[in-house]
Amino acid sequence: MSNATYIALIPLLPLAGFVVLGLFGRKYFRSFSGVLGTSLVLVSTLFALWVAGQYFFGTGSTALAFRSHPLMMLKADWLPFSPHLSIDLSAIIDPISVMMIAVVSFISLMVHIFSLGYMKGEERFATYYAFLGLFTFSMLGLVLSGNLFETYIFWELVGCSSFLLIGYYYERPTAVAAAKKAFVVTRFADLGFLVGILILSFQAKTLDFHTLIDRLLDPRVPHTTFWGISLLSWGLFLIFIGGAGKSAMFPLHIWLPDAMEGPTPVSALIHAATMVVAGVYLVARLYALYGLDPGVLQIVGYVGVFSALLAAIIACTQTDIKRVLAYSTMSQIGYMMFALGSYGYTAAMFHLFTHAFFKALLFLCAGVIIHQVHSNELKGMGGCARRCR
Numbered sequence: 001m002s003n004a005t006y007i008a009l010i011p012l013l014p015l016a017g018f019v020v021l022g023l024f025g026r027k028y029f030r031s032f033s034g035v036l037g038t039s040l041v042l043v044s045t046l047f048a049l050w051v052a053g054q055y056f057f058g059t060g061s062t063a064l065a066f067r068s069h070p071l072m073m074l075k076a077d078w079l080p081f082s083p084h085l086s087i088d089l090s091a092i093i094d095p096i097s098v099m100m101i102a103v104v105s106f107i108s109l110m111v112h113i114f115s116l117g118y119m120k121g122e123e124r125f126a127t128y129y130a131f132l133g134l135f136t137f138s139m140l141g142l143v144l145s146g147n148l149f150e151t152y153i154f155w156e157l158v159g160c161s162s163f164l165l166i167g168y169y170y171e172r173p174t175a176v177a178a179a180k181k182a183f184v185v186t187r188f189a190d191l192g193f194l195v196g197i198l199i200l201s202f203q204a205k206t207l208d209f210h211t212l213i214d215r216l217l218d219p220r221v222p223h224t225t226f227w228g229i230s231l232l233s234w235g236l237f238l239i240f241i242g243g244a245g246k247s248a249m250f251p252l253h254i255w256l257p258d259a260m261e262g263p264t265p266v267s268a269l270i271h272a273a274t275m276v277v278a279g280v281y282l283v284a285r286l287y288a289l290y291g292l293d294p295g296v297l298q299i300v301g302y303v304g305v306f307s308a309l310l311a312a313i314i315a316c317t318q319t320d321i322k323r324v325l326a327y328s329t330m331s332q333i334g335y336m337m338f339a340l341g342s343y344g345y346t347a348a349m350f351h352l353f354t355h356a357f358f359k360a361l362l363f364l365c366a367g368v369i370i371h372q373v374h375s376n377e378l379k380g381m382g383g384c385a386r387r388c389r
Contacts, residue, residue, distance in 0.1 A: 006047045006050060006051055007047075007051060007091050007093065007144070008091070009043075009044065009047055010044050010047050010048050010051070010101055010105065010140055010144075011044075011136075011137050011140035011141045011144065012137075013040045013041070013043055013044040013047075014040060014041055014044055014108070014132075014133040014134075014136035014137040014140065015133065015134075015137040016040060016133075017036065017037045017040040017041065017129065017130070017133035018130050018131075018133035018134040018137060020036070021033050021036065021037055021126050021127075021129050021130035021133065022127070022130040022134075025126025025127065025129070025130055026124070026126045026127065029126055030125070030126060031125070033125055033126035033129050033130075034112075034115065034116045034119075034120075034125060034129055035116070036129075037112060037129035037130070037132060037133055038109070038112040038113055038116065038129075040133070041105065041108055041109050041112050041132075041133070041136060042109055042112075044105050044109075044136070044140075045105040045106055045108070045109045048101045048102050048104075048105040048106070048140075049102055049105075049106070051093075051098060051101065051102075052098050052099070052101070052102040055093070055095075055098045056095075056098070075088055075089070075090035075146065076088060076089045076090070086207075087147065087149045087150065087207060088146070088147060088150070088207075088208070089146075089150060090145075090146030090147065090150070090208075091144040091145075091146060092144060092145065092146040092209060092210075093144075096143075096281070096284055096285065096349065097143050097144055099349070099353060100143035100281060101140055101143055101144065103274070103352075103353060103356045103357075104136065104139045104140055104143065104274050105136070105140065107268075107269060107274060107356055107357070107360050108132070108135075108136040108139075108269060108274070110360065110364070111132070111265045111266075111268055111269040111360070111364075112129070112132060114265050114268075114364050114367070115128070115129070115132070115263075115265045118263070118264065118265055118367055118371065119263060119265070124168070127168075128168060128263070131161060131164045131165050131168065132165070132266075132269070134157070134160075134161040134164070135158065135161035135162065135165060135269065135270060135275075137157075138154050138157035138158040138160075138161050139154075139158055139274050139275065139278070141153075141154040141157070142154035142155055142157075142158060142278060142281075143281060146208060146209060147206075147207040147208045147209060147212075148197045148200065148201065148207045148209065148212070149197060149201075149207050150207075151282070151285075152190075152193065152194060152197055155190065155193065155242070155246070155278065156190065158246075158275055158278065159182075159183060159186050159187070159190070159246075162182060162183075162259075162270050162271075162275055163179050163180075163182065163183045164179075165262050165263075165266045165270060166178050166179040166182055166259050166261060166262040166266070166270075167179030167180075167261075167262070168262055168263055168266065169261070169262070169263075172261065174258075174261050175261040175262065177258070178255075178258035178259055178260075178261040178262075179259075179261075179262075181254070181255050181258050181259075182255040182256075182258070182259050185245065185252055185254060185255040186245045186246055186252075186255065188245065188252075189241055189242050189243075189244060189245020189246065189252050190242050190245065190246075192238040192239070192241030192242050192245075193238065193239055193241065193242020193243070193245075194242075195238050196234075196235045196236070196237070196238030196239035196240075196241070196242065197235075197239070199231050199232075199234055199235035199238065200212060200216070200232070200235040200236075200239070200289075202231070203215075203216060203231055203232060203235065204216050209285065209286075213286070213288050213289060216232060216289055216292075217288060217289070217292070230293075232289070232292065232293065233293050233295060233296055236286070236289060236290055236293055236296045237296050237299065239282065239283075239286065240279075240283060240296065240299070240300055240303075242279070242282070243278070243279025243280070243282040243283055244279055244303060244337075245279070246275065246276065246278045246279045246282075247276050247277065247278065247279030247280060247333045247337070248276055248307075248329070248330050248333065249279065249303050249304065249307045249330075249333065249334065249337060250303060250306055250307040250310055253307065253310075253311070253330050256271060256276070256326050256327075256329070256330055257323045257326045257327065259271050259326070260320070260322040260323055260326050264322065264363060264364070264366060264367030264370060265363075265364065265367060267322060267325070267326070267363050268359075268360045268363035268364050268367070269360070271326060271329060274356065276329060276330075276333055277333065277336070277352050277355070277356065279333070279337075280333060280336045280337060280340070280348060280352055281352070283300060283337070283340050284340065284345065284348065284349060287340065287345055290340070291343070297340070297341050297343070298341060299341070300337055300340055300341035301337070301338050301340070301341020301342050302341065303334075303337060303341075304333075304334045304335065304336070304337025304338035304339075304340070304341055305334065305338040305341075306334070307330060307331070307333070307334035307337070308330075308331045308332075308333075308334025308335050308338060309331075309334075311327040311328070311329075311330035311331035311334060312327070312328075312331045314327050315327035315328055315331065319377055319378050319379060320376045320377060320378070321366050321369070321370065321376055321377075321378055321381070322363070322366060322370075322376055323376075324378070325359070325362055325363055325366060328359070328362075329359055332351070332355050332359065333355075335351060336348045336351050336352055336355075339351065369381060
């Protein structure tokens with residue numbers, strides 16, 4: 001198979017799991033649904049790791065050509081608006097997208113495997129794995145998207161799948177309220193994201209990431225102003241608002257602690273390892289443009305450092321172990337935003353990579369303890385070593 005085929009299968013296999021388990025899981029697969037969903041994500045992960053190995057460590061002529069410059073693969077025309085502006089479907093292959101598909105697929109695989117035991121016996125077991133497949137597909141599609149509007153489509157799909165997973169225990173009023181809160185708060189932020197997309201596409205006459213960045217970096221391109229501020233600055237600021245909502249930055253952080261009402265493996269996947277770093281990924285994807293505007297980048301840094309400090313202080317007052325980890329996540333994302341706002345792109349990406357693994361492990365270990373003591377309260381978790389003997 002060609003590289004393009006492997007890349008196409010990475011998000012499509014989890015999507016296949018969502019379709020099959022969503023339509024037929026409860027009737028035909030029931031107890032087998034977890035194994036089926038996990039197997040599809042396993043193959044997707046192997047393809048993602050193979051692509052990452054080829055991209056970063058390959059030595060042959062094919063591998064060297066593969067990483068010689070950012071590639072737009074699987075490009076297909078979709079919605080043409082004018083000769084100069086259209087929405088295309090494409091996959092972008094560059095260092096940040098390759099790193100992200102490896103992280104998202106691997107963390108998702110670990111959560112799928114962990115859930116085989118943790119969620120065993122649940123009445124809606126097949127539905128749970130269908131929702132996990134939808135989320136994995138949405139997140140992989142987001143990081144592979146080759147243009148801003150395609151990113152926005154998958155961005156909303158991530159929000160939809162997180163709503164379904166947070167509200168998985170729909171018989172609990174608190175879970176339903178948490179799912180609605182997360183959905184509504186992030187929708188307000190996403191409105192800013194959408195307006196930012198429209199502003200940047202108006203300025204650059206394109207939605208394609210690399211074409212848009214190249215055109216807006218060109219000093220010959222005139223920059224219109226609004227209220228004395230360039231449209232580029234407005235667009236970048238509004239896109240950051242969308243990222244701040246998804247990454248639970250102050251003051252849009254209020255949904256994250258309540259989102260712990262979902263199953264613990266969901267917290268590990270969505271609210272620690274993958275979904276909440278989508279805002280960091282978005283700023284990093286457009287970082288060449290943010291570097292043009294020190295004012296907006298300064299806002300990113302200030303919001304990041306304040307969120308990190310605020311969340312760390314609040315975490316010290318919590319007694320629910322999952323809420324402690326939720327505020328810890330907000331604090332760590334704040335560090336990443338602070339690094340980006342301080343021109344520390346490499347530091348932010350490195351911390352994004354490491355945080356995904358250690359925070360997912362923290363949540364999964366917390367799930368084991370909760371399963372053992374049947375409580376989320378830290379005060380009831382003393383003497384766990386004796387209980388587990």
